[in-house]
Structure formats: structure tokens, C-alpha cells
Amino acid sequence: MLFPEKYIDLNMPDAEVRYYPEFLSKDNADSYFKRLKKTIDWQQDSITLFGKTYLQPRLTALYGDNGIPYTYSNITMHPKKFTKDLLFIKAAIENLIHIRFTSCLANLYRNGQDSNGWHADDEKELGDNPIIASVSFGAERKFHFKHKFDKTLKTKLILKHGSLLVMKGSTQKFWLHQIPKSKREIDQRINLTYRIIQQKNRDPSIPALS
Ligand SMILES: O=C(O)CCC(=O)C(=O)O
């Protein structure tokens, strides 16, 4: 039996985080993984931190249904048009949680040395209390959270093949997250983070078009 709607609330203070371990069946997740690896236009960008330039420790790509660029860690990404698979997965999430997304940032972790350092997804383009829906395929990876202000608060989970993690409310205001590097040998993993990306300087008193 499949239970795509079965969830676990992480019960973190100052956050709303919900985990759906069986969002996609294994067969579905297997075939998405293979196709996403081939059809996404993966690229490795450089980031500049404290005046030094590094290659990002993973491959990424941005897709969307508007042309609005997305800037984080000094990288500006321009969205490509959604692929069929990305639209199907988007619709499955939207049916489950009743939120419409505009964009998807895809990550490919090639092995255990690839990672995603501590950050919050709190860019202006994401609006005030952003909703981020993140689907995982392939190798399992650890996902860590730590509170920005109360150093005693942290938690972690393992993101399974075919799982969905939804972060909303004040999560990005109060918490950082990361995918740490691992010395173990780890296979490839693809993660899709669906987001709502809007014009940066939009007047918040005017409702966004949907
Ligand atoms: O790979 C993941 O699970 C997390 C990705 C992430 O945090 C991001 O793209 O902002």
C-alpha cells in the first residue's frame, strides 16, 4: 500500500516542518531519478564567499513558469522552462498541500563530498514566510537543522528516496539547514526544491498575480 499523504510533523519551535516519507512510490521515484538525471540541464556554478571564488559542491539548475531571476550566494540564476517531469511532480505536490509553486531549484549531489552548506532560504524573491517543498531521489542523505539564535536547538532527519519535506511559516527566519558532506561512499542524489519566486521589489500591498 502507498501512503503519499502520511506525514510526520517535526515539532520544531519557531518552525513548521512536515515530512512525507512515502510521497512517491519506489517505482515512480526510480524512474523520475533516471529521467531527471538525463533531462535536467545540470551546471556547476561558482560562488564568491568573503572575496574567494569556489565551485559549488554540487550541480544545480533553475526552472520556472516566469522569467524572474533568483539570486543567492552571489549567483544569479535564470529559469528555464519547466520540463514535463518537473511539471508532473509539481502538480502532485500542489494536489497534496494546496499551494501553487512558480519555480524549482534542482540539486544533484554526485557523491558524499557534494554538499549544501548551512543556509536559510530567505531571499527577498521568496517573500516573507516562504513555503518550500523539497523532493528527494536516489541516495539517502542526512538533513540537519539548527536554530539561528538558540544554540541548544538542533535536529536532523534522513531524506529518503521518494520523500517530500515541506518547510513553511517562520522556519527560514529562525532555522538554518544543510546537507553535510560525508566520508562514506554515497551514491548520487537529486533534490528538487519547489518555491514561489516573485519580483524582488514588488509592492506587498498589491496582491501577486497567480
Ligand atoms: O538537497 C536538499 O535536500 C536541500 C536543498 C536546499 O536546501 C536548497 O536547495 O535550498
Ligand SMILES: [Fe+2]
Ligand atoms: Fe535550502
